[in-house]
Amino acid sequence: MLCNSRTGFGAITIAIHWVSVLVILGQFCMGLYMLSLDYYDPYYNLLPHYHKSIGILFAVLLLVRILWSAMNPRPLPAKGVSDREHKLALITHKTLLGLLVIVVVFGYLISTADGSSIRVFNLFEVPATLSSANQEDWAGELHYWFALSVILLSGIHALAALKHHFVDRNETLARMLGR
Numbered sequence: 001m002l003c004n005s006r007t008g009f010g011a012i013t014i015a016i017h018w019v020s021v022l023v024i025l026g027q028f029c030m031g032l033y034m035l036s037l038d039y040y041d042p043y044y045n046l047l048p049h050y051h052k053s054i055g056i057l058f059a060v061l062l063l064v065r066i067l068w069s070a071m072n073p074r075p076l077p078a079k080g081v082s083d084r085e086h087k088l089a090l091i092t093h094k095t096l097l098g099l100l101v102i103v104v105v106f107g108y109l110i111s112t113a114d115g116s117s118i119r120v121f122n123l124f125e126v127p128a129t130l131s132s133a134n135q136e137d138w139a140g141e142l143h144y145w146f147a148l149s150v151i152l153l154s155g156i157h158a159l160a161a162l163k164h165h166f167v168d169r170n171e172t173l174a175r176m177l178g179r
Contacts, residue, residue: 028150109130
């Protein structure tokens with residue numbers, strides 16, 4: 001089943017979810033590591049290139065995810081999920097998507113602060129559009145804090161999924177695993 005149904009998530013939604021998880025965790029770890037690099041480190045120029053390139057591709061995936069979600073039905077809550085839990089899950093998902101958009105936008109603003117375009121794996125360029133005084137500084141600060149918020153809220157989201165699986169013993173996590 002490629003598309004979502006009222007009883008479960010389709011393969012495309014599941015793939016987008018888990019690819020997003022890997023990219024978000026990888027980008028966060030790479031970003032933290034980049035903060036520790038000094039000018040003479042061999043990865044000083046290489047890792048930011050990869051971080052920006054992956055970030056641009058993730059922005060495309062994020063757009064696909066938003067469009068795909070709009071075109072597919074959302075499965076009904078699993079049996080045993082209360083209305084309150086369902087509403088919290090919807091708020092969490094929308095908040096995570098919003099935070100991810102914000103992180104991507106601030107990442108773009110950091111990378112283009114000097115007016116330079118972003119080279120994506122040396123295959124194509126995304127042009128700079130906006131530039132202002134101290135843009136790299138304030139955009140970098142906001143990018144960091146919003147990325148940290150994504151990680152914290154994702155952790156809560158993961159703990160809730162584990163609670164549904166191991167404590168409540170319902171199908172919430174199993175459906176996102178494709179079962």
